[in-house]
Amino acid sequence: MKKQTAFKRWADFVKDEKTTINRAPSSFRFIARFRLASKFDGVKADGYGEKTLRGYDALLKVFLAYTAFESLIEAIDENRAIGNKHLAVDFSIDKHNHSFDDFSISRKIWNNEKLLQILIDYADVSQRTSVQMEALMSFYLGVIDGKHLHAVARQIRHLVAHGNLTAYGAESIRKENTDALGELAKLILDETYNLFEQYVSKIEAQAAISTK
Structure with missing residues (x-):
């Protein structure tokens, strides 16, 4: 029997008459953003060279993947805040420090000094003393x-x-850099899906206990 995806399990859960979930807007925004991030296949724009568009494509892939990760955190926090007993579970994710661990990808990005220099040079002045900037400099x-x-x-x-x-700046990102960024985007999406799957398992388990 084919294993159901976390998204199918979520859909079945919110449609179940026993749970009667009426408010979960951030959860649906997360699902929409995750779907866009996973299906994104690049941009087209007249008047831009191939290298520039390739750079934008790579950056947008990471942007969409990371905002899907952020959307999941917002959804979980919102569900807890509104007090929906079926969706509010003890499950938290560190928005600023959650690890995306892959030494191979880290090494590829670290080896591309130009890319890291772009990320540092284009930061807002207000960011240059932030904790995130310190981590980036490290x-x-x-x-x-x-x-x-x-x-x-x-x-x-x-x-x-x-x-x-x-x-x-986008044009300065070389082909090998864009490949590494594509791998980073996939890593973030995979980790986000795993976190969502854990969350769905928790709400299913909680519902099973409450209906006994």
């Missing part, structure tokens, strides 16, 4: 672990969301 200096890879992803999300990255 990574740049050779301290490689999951938290620092998280800092790379978070900085990419910040640059894309706030428009700090120019076409020149």
Whole structure:
């Protein structure tokens, strides 16, 4: 028998008459963002060169994957805040320090000094003394672990969301860099799915106990 996905299990759970879930907007926003991130296949724009678009594609993949991760955290927090007994479970994720552990990907990104330099150079002045920037600088200096890879992803999300990255910056990201960023995006999506699956298992277990 084929194993149900966490998304199918979630859909079945919220449709179940016993749970009567009426409010879960952030949860549905997370699912929509995750789907977009997993299906994203690049951008098309007249007047831009291949290298520039390739750079934007790679950065947008990480941006979408990371915002899916953020959306999951927001959904879990919202469900707890509104007090829906069927969705509020003891399950927390560290938004700023959750590890995305993959030494191979970390090494590939660390070896691309130009990419890290872009992430540092394009940061807002207000960010240059932040904890995230300290983690990014540590990574740049050779301290490689999951938290620092998280800092790379978070900085990419910040640059894309706030428009700090120019076409020149995107064009500076070489082919090998874009491949590594694609792997990073997949790593984040895979970890986000695993976290969502754990969350669904918890709400299913809680519902099973409450209906006994």
